[in-house]
Amino acid sequence: MNEAAKQHSAYKWLEKSLETIHRANWYRSVKAIAGRPGAVVELEGRKVINFASNDYLGLAGDERLIQAAVAATQTYGTGSTGSRLLSGHRELHKELEKAIASLKQTEDALIFSSGYLANLGVIAALVGTKDLILSDKYNHSSLKNGAKLSEAKVIGYDRRDITDLTAKLHQYRSQYRRCLIITDSVFSMDGDLCPLPELLSLAEAFDCMVLVDEAHATGVLGNTGAGCVEHFGCTGKELIQIGTLSKALGSLGGYVAGSNTLIDFLRNRAPSWIYTTGLSPADTAAALAAIRIIRAEPQRRKRLWQNVNILKQQLAKLNLLPSQSPIICISLSTPAEALNLAEILKQANIFAPAIRPPTVPTSRIRISVMATHQPEHIQQLVKALKLNQKFMAYP
């Protein structure tokens, strides 16, 4: 391209935009991890203790999941070769959907290629232009974009704020046909929980559907690992549960769980399920193996929570965001401070990333605890954080 053409390129704004991102300290790039996932991983040639993973139970590197994926690949090949309604459906998919429904104690479930696609497809199928969505302002990107895609009227309510939600229901509910309340169950960048029992009673009072995203709760919360719904004693109540196979379940994919009617409807109406290729045999089999392990080995969840409680106790003096999950965030005042602390931790062989705007409104170091962290891993993190408390000194 000659100089004159470059001047007038329709793509020139991209560079400018990137410069702005750099200047705000918002720039992000990928970092390669070598080898299998686990509590310790190799990051850019350095062995680090991993506090950045969603693999809460340490299943993504588990030999049994790997063997299940290999066996399924040998039997069914690498790809599903079509959408589920055409040539892409295997018995294995049905088996996984039954296992999810059984864990969640719902009538049925439907698996998607990712949790993100599950939210897009389900929300867009359930509501449209005549309808209202009330969305927690801290919801995950996939919930927000699902709401946009649906073309329903979207109104945000303040984070976990029942009073604000009630006021908005009084103000707007009667102007719309259907209403859907959508929320993360464990807030993914904060670690606290949605007020599910209160949301469900409000929904009943105002004739609304409720969709909860159990991405960070499945396998982690509740007596049997069924998630936040179980944790709050809401099992069996009528609601729509979304989740992912890619966090505690160590695989890839997403799901929705609920009534037979809901799932049957979604098989006919969810575009991100109908018009995409069925989940690969390997991912399906790995997730199925993970669910069996979650049910057979509750000690994994127990160890996870022991680690969470030890770490919370030891960090009690730092400025932690409120958390009721294995996601523990240290609040910092600027993106630069968060980046700085992440770098210092990395020098101490600890991988705990800085999370900054626009992902979240305020900067933080986000720590995710795993069942497979050993006591010395936790102690090393605590030591490094205590040595660097000066970086966290602010009101």
Ligand SMILES: *Cc1c(COP(=O)(O)O)cnc(C)c1O
């Ligand atoms: C990770 C996450 C998703 C997306 O799940 P994927 O399977 O990774 O696409 C959706 N919702 C929430 C709350 C998440 O944290």
